[in-house]
Amino acid sequence: MVLQTRPVTVEEFERFVQLPENRDKLFEYVGGRIVEVVSNNYSSEIGMFVGSMLTVFVDERGLGHVTGADGGYIVSGEKYIPDVGFISKQRQPEPSHEAYNPNPPDLAVEVLSPSNDPHDMRIKIVNYLLAGTVVWVFDPDKRHVEVYVPNRPPKTIGIGGTLDGGDVLPGFTLAVRRVFDR
Numbered sequence: 460m461v462l463q464t465r466p467v468t469v470e471e472f473e474r475f476v477q478l479p480e481n482r483d484k485l486f487e488y489v490g491g492r493i494v495e496v497v498s499n500n501y502s503s504e505i506g507m508f509v510g511s512m513l514t515v516f517v518d519e520r521g522l523g524h525v526t527g528a529d530g531g532y533i534v535s536g537e538k539y540i541p542d543v544g545f546i547s548k549q550r551q552p553e554p555s556h557e558a559y560n561p562n563p564p565d566l567a568v569e570v571l572s573p574s575n576d577p578h579d580m581r582i583k584i585v586n587y588l589l590a591g592t593v594v595w596v597f598d599p600d601k602r603h604v605e606v607y608v609p610n611r612p613p614k615t616i617g618i619g620g621t622l623d624g625g626d627v628l629p630g631f632t633l634a635v636r637r638v639f640d641r
Contacts (some may be wrong), residue, residue, distance in 0.1 A: 466491030472538065485529060488538040490582045496528075496540050502572035503528065505597055505638060506542030509568050513545060516624075516631045523547040523565075524554045531559035532567075535586035543568035545628065563590035565627045570597045593627050602639045 467475070472488045475481065485496040498506075506528055514525045526544040544564035551562050567587050569580065580596070584607050587594045594607040604616045608625060616622055616635050624631030 467493060469536070469538075485531075485540055486538075487531075487540055487579075487583075489579045490537070492579075494576070494579060497574040498528070498542075498570070498572045499574075501599055502542075502570045504641070505599060506568065506570045508638060508641065509570075509595075509597065509633070510543040512633055513543060513566075513568075513628070513631070516628065517545060521548065522628070523549070524551065526560075526564075532563050533559050533561050534563040534567075534583075534590045534592065537583075537586055539567070539583055539587075541567035542570045547627075563587070563592050565591075566593045566595070566624075568595045568597065571599065593625065595622065597638065599639065602635075604635055604638075 469488060472486070472493055475493055476486050487494045487496055510525060510527055517523055517525050524546050526541075528540065528542045530544055531538055531540045532544055538559045541564065543566075545566040546560070546562060546564045550565065551560075555562070569583070571580070584594050584596070588607055588609045591609055593609070596605040596607070598605065602618045604622055605613055606616060606622070607613050618636050618639060620635050622633045622635060
């Protein structure tokens, strides 16, 4: 949900999110606009499931840090809160204690919900890719995952396919059906 129509600066964004009435809300800075992050139970459940699968995989191998839907990142000068984020220990040995990690994630998982604006999602995908981030966009309505990898054409994996960790998380696999048929 976009909260204003005119572009704002990062400094204005920072002041806005620090207001007492915004303390318990989550906001992104997308395309010069303040966007409140709102989901629904189904999209949240998908994000938690994918995040839990990634957490187990990453933790068992000591690969890095997995964040949930309240862990923010600075990506190409904007501030995003993916449903799930992964950053390798190689890039960041210790977890960030900042509200928005100054390092973009290696992997961002976005789960579409009715409040997502398609224009904002396109901006985010482009900026993630410019920052070197792999993006998985789960679409609960279409029951597929769009996979965006820097310098490669996007691909869509349907309900019968298997998502893999590629170069970011070699060896990680997840059947798309398992995500949507729970």
